[in-house]
Amino acid sequence: MTQEDPVKFVAPEVERWVYPAETKENLDWAELTTIDISTFDQPGGKEKLAQELASAIQHDGFWAVVGHGIPKTEVERQFALGKAFFGKQTLEQKATRTVKFEDGDYFGYKPRHVKKMFGTEVRENAELINIPKFTESGHFEDIHKELPFVQYFRDEIEPFSKKTYEVARKLFVLFALILELPENYFADKHKYDDYSDDHLRYMQYEPRSAEDDAKVENNWARAHTDFGSLTLLFSQVVAGLQIKTGDGENSQWKYVKPVDDGIVCNIGDGLSFWSNSFFRSTIHRVVRPPEDQVTAPRLGLFYFVRPGDGAQIEVAPSPLLKRLGLYKELKPITGTLYVRSRVKNYHDSTSYDKRAGEKFRVGDFEIADGFE
Numbered sequence: 001m002t003q004e005d006p007v008k009f010v011a012p013e014v015e016r017w018v019y020p021a022e023t024k025e026n027l028d029w030a031e032l033t034t035i036d037i038s039t040f041d042q043p044g045g046k047e048k049l050a051q052e053l054a055s056a057i058q059h060d061g062f063w064a065v066v067g068h069g070i071p072k073t074e075v076e077r078q079f080a081l082g083k084a085f086f087g088k089q090t091l092e093q094k095a096t097r098t099v100k101f102e103d104g105d106y107f108g109y110k111p112r113h114v115k116k117m118f119g120t121e122v123r124e125n126a127e128l129i130n131i132p133k134f135t136e137s138g139h140f141e142d143i144h145k146e147l148p149f150v151q152y153f154r155d156e157i158e159p160f161s162k163k164t165y166e167v168a169r170k171l172f173v174l175f176a177l178i179l180e181l182p183e184n185y186f187a188d189k190h191k192y193d194d195y196s197d198d199h200l201r202y203m204q205y206e207p208r209s210a211e212d213d214a215k216v217e218n219n220w221a222r223a224h225t226d227f228g229s230l231t232l233l234f235s236q237v238v239a240g241l242q243i244k245t246g247d248g249e250n251s252q253w254k255y256v257k258p259v260d261d262g263i264v265c266n267i268g269d270g271l272s273f274w275s276n277s278f279f280r281s282t283i284h285r286v287v288r289p290p291e292d293q294v295t296a297p298r299l300g301l302f303y304f305v306r307p308g309d310g311a312q313i314e315v316a317p318s319p320l321l322k323r324l325g326l327y328k329e330l331k332p333i334t335g336t337l338y339v340r341s342r343v344k345n346y347h348d349s350t351s352y353d354k355r356a357g358e359k360f361r362v363g364d365f366e367i368a369d370g371f372e
């Protein structure tokens with residue numbers, strides 16, 4: 001696209017979002033802990049919530065949050081914006097700023113079908129837009145300017161991004177309490193106004209034929225752990241997300257259930273490193289939805305918290321970890337370096353492969369990155 005020939009942005013009409021119907025199929029659902037964080041600011045509230053979360057964070061690495069205070073109408077409006085973005089903008093209008101996987105830069109638009117899967121001719125089927133934070137010092141203004149849809153709806157997207165981060169901030173306090181650290185230990189390393197690759201994401205999977213799906217073992221997103229510190233997934237009605245529960249031979253894939261007005265959260269690599277694997281960065285994947293849900297696109301709304309420039313990843317000097325014999329001194333690595341290296345390693349190729357048995361490592365920090 002040349003200077004003389006800019007893509008013309010046309011504001012789409014945004015229709016009210018209606019959630020798809022829940023599946024009638026009897027799926028093997030994961031039993032996830034739900035915490036109601038409306039009590040967070042009450043006396044003793046966060047300590048009690050930390051207790052409620054402690055087991056889930058070690059074993060499943062996934063849990064649900066309700067009572068988060070973000071009005072349902074605002075969540076639905078974000079789904080509506082996502083639907084309008086994918087459905088009503090042309091490819092050119094969507095692709096004014098695309099991800100740069102070669103630099104580990106995951107901001108902007110990623111079209112679908114750019115990569116093959118599992119050594120077949122079948123292409124992956126998700127498109128997404130990752131919207132950087134709106135920081136006080138304007139770290140990402142240049143990127144926002146390249147995304148006219150985001151500029152146009154900024155009055156709604158910016159406050160939503162900040163409110164979602166605020167839920168994450170409360171969870172960071174709970175993580176610190178669980179590890180008996182000063183309560184802002186993790187929150188201070190993940191400030192909204194600091195430089196980091198955090199993003200609000202709209203993501204839409206386009207259904208594939210059953211025949212193509214079968215060639216890739218019904219995988220819509222290959223098994224992975226999340227690269228950042230914490231992921232927030234606004235309740236997804238279309239089944240397909242599965243988490244690997246249990247260990248070794250006893251492990252099983254279980255489906256994540258929709259949680260009315262809830263946010264499903266999971267630990268990413270960063271918090272697994274800070275806790276020397278005490279917090280579990282759980283392996284998950286997305287598979288072809290059940291037949292009563294597979295006809296429509298599957299739209300998701302997320303906030304990914306990533307450790308940034310100011311976050312040194314190391315094992316946290318936690319009294320609990322010390323008592324458990326899990327504390328050790330490792331050479332710290334910078335959050336942004338880890339995240340960008342991981343994005344590049346994972347995405348910068350022409351196909352998504354299983355990589356069974358592979359590990360990804362930066363400095364002293366290593367995580368499994370290949371699964372059968």
Ligand SMILES: O=C(O)CCC(=O)C(=O)O
Pocket residue numbers: 203221226236240241284285286300
């Ligand atoms: O689409 C989903 O439900 C999950 C996607 C996911 O795991 C990811 O993008 O990291």
Ligand SMILES: [Fe+2]
Pocket residue numbers: 224225226284
């Ligand atoms: Fe994920």
